[in-house]
Amino acid sequence: MIGPRYTPLVASLPETVPFVGPETQERLRGRPFRARIGANESVFGPSPRAVAAMRAEANEVWKYGDAQNHELRQALAAHHGVAAENIIVGEGIDGLLGYLTRLVVAPGDAVVTSDGAYPTFNYHVAGFGGVLHKVPYRDDREDLEALIARARDVAPKLIYLANPDNPMGTAHPAASVAAMVTEVPEGSLLILDEAYIEFAPDGLAPRIDPADPRVIRMRTFSKGYGMAGARVGYAIGAPDLIGAFDKIRNHFGMSRISQAGALAALEDQAHLAQVRAQVAAARDRLAAIAAENGLAALPSATNFVAIDCGADGDFARRVLAELVARDIFVRMPFVAPQDRCIRVSCAPETEMAAFAETLPQALAAARAG
Structure with a gap:
């Protein structure tokens, strides 16, 4: 052949x-x-400070980016009041979803999501042989109860929830999401995609123990920080899970220009x-x-x-x-x-x-x- x-x-x-x-x-x-x-x-x-930082870093682009994303992880940890061991930085939420799927989904493994939710996640699941189990929206919002009910039926490796939601823009209150976390079946992991959280009303994001092994939260610099083309995302999760990303991630996947821009953007609240x-x-x-x-x-x-x-x-x-x-x-x-x-x-x-x-x-x- x-x-x-x-x-x-x-x-x-x-x-x-x-x-x-x-x-x-x-x-x-x-x-x-x-x-x-x-x-x-x-x-x-984006922030003018982020643009200036990226412009300055362009002179150093002959160097690889820091494989540990050290400064950005430290800054994000301080911003969220967690430890650096709770933070992983990657090439946008899309890249992190791909890494996470690779970490836990083998051919034939069940994954639960909503019918019509973010299609790139489905793309990654299909690429690693996972089997998608979908539930419909209810009243133009993701149906938290239906997601958990389907998860109890099929014992999925992953459950996907975006809050606020794309493509509808709707959202669930923090208390409802926090209650959902407590219902995640043993052996399942809830992906809480919070790409749009910077635009949401204050108090919409639930308080979740960053060491809770049942959930991983994903955030991005693509939306509120206006840096979609720089491809910078991060996740907050339990240290063992965050550490597992080092087994398979592209360690030089982050551009040092993007790292500098994200750090400056974070500082310009x-x-x-x-x-x-x-x-x-x-x-x-x-x-x-x-x-x-x-x-x-x-x-x-x-x-x-x-x-x-x-x-x-x-x-x-x-x-x-x-x-x-x-x-x-x-x-x-x-x-x-x-x-x-x-x-x-x-x-x-x-x-x-x-x-x-x-x-x-x-x-x-x-x-x-």
């Missing part, structure tokens, strides 16, 4: 990318978007507070735009708003296509009934005005089609 001999598992998988990025769409369309408000990036941008305020104002603006068009915006604890288009998924897909045709990049949930919505990221007024101008045209075209 000429060429690589793939494993049976890899040979059985489709060639796929979980998300079709705006750059890919722009290449296919032959022109740029006017408003890039679909990937939940922080259009408000004033900028984060400013972004939080801008996002809150933009959420209100999106809700008003929806109402002006006879649509309803779902309550959001994130930097995006899910807008109910008032019909089914086919209609929402037509609305999305008409927005894209008019150079407005947005996305939508994949699974019914959540796919009746489009999902629009918060942004400065220039982008919000472009969306406000274009949405009535897109709705009219979708209704005519």
